[in-house]
Structures are given as structure tokens and as C-alpha cells.
Amino acid sequence: MTPTSSGRTLPFAAIALATAAVFLLAAATFFIAIGQAPLRAMIDLVLFATGDAFSRVESLLKAAPILLCAIAAAIPGRLGLISVGAEGQLHLGAIFGTALVLAMPQAPAIILLPATLLAAAVGGALWGGVPGWLRGRLSVNETITTLVMNYLGILMVNGLVFGPWRDPANLGWPATASFPDAARLPVLPGTGLHLGLFLGVLLALGCAFAFSRGIRAERVRVLAMNRKVGETYGLNFPRFAVILMATGGAAAGLAGICEAIAVQGRLQPGLSLGYGLTGFLVAWLCGHRFLLILPVSILVGGLLAAGDSLQLFHKIPASSATILQGLLFVTVLAVPGVLNRRAS
């Protein structure tokens, strides 16, 4: 965010085109390497992501948790904190939300649904707030704590669904009982597209607004760029660290409960397909700009969804989608930098 002093920067369109070209080249190389016809595979990739109503919904379904997790990383990122904890926060959100559903399965939807979402947000906020507090008060590195708490969160879900929460009716399959209908997220009729995506979009827009204007946004900026100066004039860095980490955590927590109640219909292992890390990468790729995070999450969601279909129809390894995603991140990170350096 420091002002660039000298040197020309290329027009955005040129950079975007060049980046896309490099990514296509890299993807083609990858397809050739695994013995696929590159053009065919890539056309299919696009078709599988956007070709028909079903695939578009699939893409958006994948995009929802990525978007929420990217927000979870971007909010503390605005304060200069590097939180990789969305994965753990997502799991905690699922645990808290599930606990509520299991505690009052008979409640009407009008109560159960908001309460579940709220509980999930609280769970995620807790998992984010603790590293935030440690960072603010005791200067414990938040990247390390969030990383460790990811493992804790995942293990806690496993512990619960293999143990106390396992539904005996599952015949040994580790999962809770199916959630009652009252806990299901409202779905756009005929699509399967659930409320999670809308929550994510709303949050992204809200954050874009909140972090761009007003005295609070200014305070965050001051603390991010020069904590000492901010503290000299009375800003409380620890408080900001806790609040922003917790808010981010709440977003990831929502992603967790949405996956559990809308996609899987119960809590079970394998809740997240690495959404936390993907979200983190998206957030950093976009420089914590919420309006950019929105389309990029959808793009990456499409890539992941299409990867699933590719695997099915082209008989390529399941990890292909992950590799494509990696190629995308690397090119988007590297190409603009290299181009700008050349240009100046």
C-alpha cells in the first residue's frame, strides 16, 4: 500500500490479458503432461464450470465457503495480521452450530436457523479471537497460533463425530444424525443455491464499505502502517486485533455451518475441502480488497467445481483441480510483478 515512487505501471487490462495467457499456457502444459488433449480439456473445464444451470450452481456452491474464508483472512489482513486460521474457524463454526441444532432439534425454523447461524459465528469468532488476543496482549505470532488451532479444530470435529455425536443409526459411519428440516438453509427454489453465498456476498460488500470510509477504517489503517504512532495517540491495538480476528473468524464459522447444514445435511469428517487455505490465498491474491475477493472467489469456486467434473469425465487424477488452482495462484502472483518490473 506504500505509494510507488517511480516507474510506469502498465494498464490493468494488459496485465490481466497477459496473466490469463500465461495461465492458459501453464494449464495446457499440465494437461499435455497428464496425457490429455489440452484444448479439449480446457474447453470442458469452462463448460463444466459455466456450461449449464447445474454446473453454474455447483461453481457457486464451491465459491460460497471460499468467499467466506477469504473474508476471514482479509479482515485481520487489513490490520497487517496474517491469519491462516479460517480452516479451524470453519470447523468450530460447524461444531457450535451443530451443538445448537442437536440441543433443540424440535425448534421451529424461524428460531432454529438464526440461532444456529449465530452460534456458528460465535464459534468461529472464538477461534479467531483467541489468537487475536494472544497477538495483541502478548505479541504471540498469530500465524503460528492460527495454524495450530486449525489442527485443533479439525481434530475436535473428528473427536465429536467419532464419539459423543455419532448417530448409532449410521451403522458405524462417523457422522451426526441428519439435521431437521427446520435447520436447513433457505435455498433458491430449483437450484440448491443456499443462503451461505448471499451471506458471503453481503459480508464482502459490507466490509468493502466499512473498511473504505469513516474514522474506524482510518484507525485500522493507522495501526496497520505504524502501530507505535497509533498507540501514541490512544488507539488500542490489542482491542483491534481481537475484534478483527474475531470478526474474520465469525465469517469462517458461517462457512462451516453452511457446509454442514446445506451441503452435507449433517456434521461429518471432511467438512472442508481446504477452503480455509484457498480463502487465505484468495484474500492475499486480492490484496485484501473485498470487491476483488468477490469475483475471484467465484472464479476459483468454478475451477474447483469443474475439476470435479473433469475427474469424472476425463479420468484424470482428483488432485488436478488443486494443481490447476495452484497454477492460477502462482501466475496471478508472479506475472503482474514481473511485467511491472520489466516496464519500469
Added chain:
Amino acid sequence: MQYSPSDNMAGTAAIVPMVSFRGVVKRFGALTACDDVSFDVAAGEVVALLGENGAGKSTLMKTLYGIHPPDAGQVLVEGHPVAFTRPAEAMAAGIGMVFQTFSLLPALTVRDNLAMAWPGTPWFLGPQGRNARGALTRLAQLAPGIDPDARLGTLSTGEQQLVELTKVLNLSARLVILDEPTSVLTPAEAERLYGLIRDLAADGVAVVLITHKLADVEACADRVVVMRRGRIAGTGTASAMTRAAIVAMMMGDTGVRGGDPRGLPPRPDLPARPYPQLLLRDVTTGTAPADAKGITLTVNRGEILGIAGVTGNGQTALAEAVVGIRELTAGEVLLDGKTISRRRLEPRQPLAIGYVPENPRENGIVPGLSLAANLALRGIARPRQHTMHPEQVTQCLTDYDVRPPDPGRAAGTLSGGNVQKLVIARETGEQRDALLMVFPTMGLDITATASVYHRMVDAARAGAAVLWISEELDDLLELAHRIAVIRDGRISSGLPVTPQVTRAEIGALMTGGQP
């Protein structure tokens, strides 16, 4: 004015200059920082580069060093055109530069910092390399007092400067550029530096010394080059130029005000009845040498209390304790009877006193925010921010001579001196009950220095209790009502400034010798 070979030192005139600037132009947007600058530096010559804050001195050197490649014109090294785009290339060509802001790693020890940059260290040996001893030889020469195993972050600004200097000298550069090296050095450290610069010149190294201190020029420069508003205002042989001539060249026709050649204000009168406004009671921040220990002071309303001392003797800790950003282990600070210091870093009140911190680029501004936002920083924690009108901001910037007075410009792009002026504008812009200034004139040119002292005196006259931490003994003796000396974090005495107190007496207290 064009540099002609006859200005040069006798004997080297016929040789190709070490460095030549030929019509160098560097623009930042609409601002032309260097405007058609041409001059040469010969091998074995020490050129003092002078000029007001923002004249373009640092920028000119950065055009050579590969940080800001020139927009037009040429730089030649030993007659060959060069166009470095990175400092590493300049270094490889034998050019070393010490910046106003340093490039050291605060978490590493002095030894590691030097070893990392020591060309003799093979990469695989890393910081523990055998050659570290070689890297330390010059440090011992330049600053025998610095412990090589101290973490860099614990050193004072002056000491860090010396380490940075050692790092550059270790490169065996043929051209050494020093950007205001003496602004943070003690008189003794500066003396050693002068000796070293003369030694370098005797070995045939070309030296460019950017400075605001005419004493530096007299001590070691062969030639003076003066810049004003991006252009060369004049050059001359150092020994042939009077102080007045240099100042006139720097300031152009604006000149220096008043009877005093430096334009200092008179010491303000004390109010008839003393009223203790700012009280430091047994202020203690810890036990390390740079911690404040049991400091008790009273500053009356309208009084200027100077604190003399060699940097690194607890001034930073004392200042941060007073403004409440460093925890006290004992004692308290009272303003008008109310505690303003804190024992623990609990939620705090907005800063009550005016505070001009040491090294304002790091401690006083948010570089990425605009000048307007930086001016409004004091209100950042208040529930509602009262924002100044853009015209008011521009007016304030103009009043304090911040150049350029453009409210929307990012504060980080200001020159060193202008950053300081910006902070002073914010902190003294409104009348306050107390004012704490830490090395407030560091890096400022003559007019800017005088204007800072005018602001300080005005604040005192209006009733502020002024606590002024400084190394400038002459200025302290001229303007402070009383002077206390800080050493090893303790106040060794508080003397009223009377004609009996001499420079030597205070100097002795500063260094621990007997008066």
C-alpha cells in the same frame, strides 16, 4: 553555475572525475526534485552537498545509486555512462551510500549485521562466518564503544548510524555517499568520523557528504556544492567560503532573519509565580542502560527545561514513559496534578501533551497516509474526528513551511526535514499544557531549525511546560531556562542556566568525566 575543473583540488584536475552528474533531471509527478544538475566529484575529494530541506540532495544521490534512475541527463562513473537500476549494481561498481534511514536488521546483532554485508563472507558460512572479525575492524576504529554482540535494535540512532557507516566502508567503495551522517552523532563521534573521512580521501576515495552543519564543512570538506529547489545554486572551494556566503547561497535571496546570524529567538521570560505544571516523580522503566531510572523533574509553566545527554542514555525511554507508550516499573508522570503515565499498557486516553518524537519518520507519521490525515492524527482515537477544511490544511502546511504543501500527498514521500516540520505542525499547532521535544532539529536546515525554536519558545511563552531533550549544547545554553544532564538513564544534575555554566561543564557531565 557550472562546475569548472579549476575549482578542483590541485593535482587531480587533469584526471577523469570519479563521478560526473550531467544535466540530471528527476521528477516525482509534477514535482521536479532535481532539475538539470551537473557537477563532478574527483577521486580523493570530499564534496559537501548542502541545501535546504527538500532541495533534492538525497534524490540526486539516489539517481546515481539506482534507486531513482534519472528521467533525463546522465551519470558517469570514471567517465563511463552508467544507469544503475538497483543499489546492488551501484555497490558492485564501488559506490556505497549511507542513508538518512537505515537498512539494518534490528533483530540481529551488530556483528551479524556487519558480517552479512561483508563481501568476504562466503554465503554458506552465513553470519557466523570466520571473516566477521574483519568486518568488525572498522567498527572498532569508528566507534570503539559499540558492543558487537548487542542487538542492533537496542542501539541509539547515532550508534546505528555508525554501524551502517561501517557496513558501507567495509565494501571498500571508491565513492562513499553519506546522507546527513552527523545529524545523529555526538561531537566525539563526529570528530572520529571526520578523521575517517580524511583518511578515505587520502586513500583516493571520493566522498560526498550531505549535511546541514557548517561545522562539517569546515572540518573535512574540500569543496562545497549547494542545491536550491532542485538546482545547483553554487559551488566553491570550502576553505575560501565564509559561513555567511554558504548560507546566502543556500537560502537564495530570502536570507536569514533577525540580528542573530542563526535567527534564534530570545529566551522567553519566566512567569512571575512558578507553577509546577509537569511533574516526573521517580520515573523508572527498567534496569537496562538505556532505561530511565528514578528520574524526578519538575517543569514549571512557561519554563523550558533542557535535557542534555549523549544519545542512547535513556532519552527514548524517558520520552516514551512521559507520553505513556512505555510501561513504568515505578514512579509516575503528572500533568497539572493528573497522572498521565501508565503502569501497564491499559486502554489509554488520547495524548495530553504535545510530543515531537525522535526519528519522526518512524515514530511520528503514518507514511502511507496523506499529509492531511497525518495532521489529524491527534484526534484519531476520539469518538468523532473534527476534520480540517482542505484550505485550513494547506494553510497549516504553508505556515510550517512543509514543502510541498499538498494535503493529498503521502507523508512518506516528504524529505527528511519536511517530515519533521509536519510533525511539529501537528504537535504545536494548538496550544498545549506541556510540550515534549526529542532531538527536534535533527536533520533540519538553518531556517527550519530557527523556526522550530521559535515554535518552542512561543509555546513556552503561552504557558506550556517544555521538556526539551537535545544534544545541541550551544542551543540548550542559548534557549533553556535550566539544563539537566541524563546519563545511563539517570539525571545527574539540574543546573539553572547562568553565565557561570559552561559548555565544558555540561559536556563533562554528559560523558561522566569530572568538570
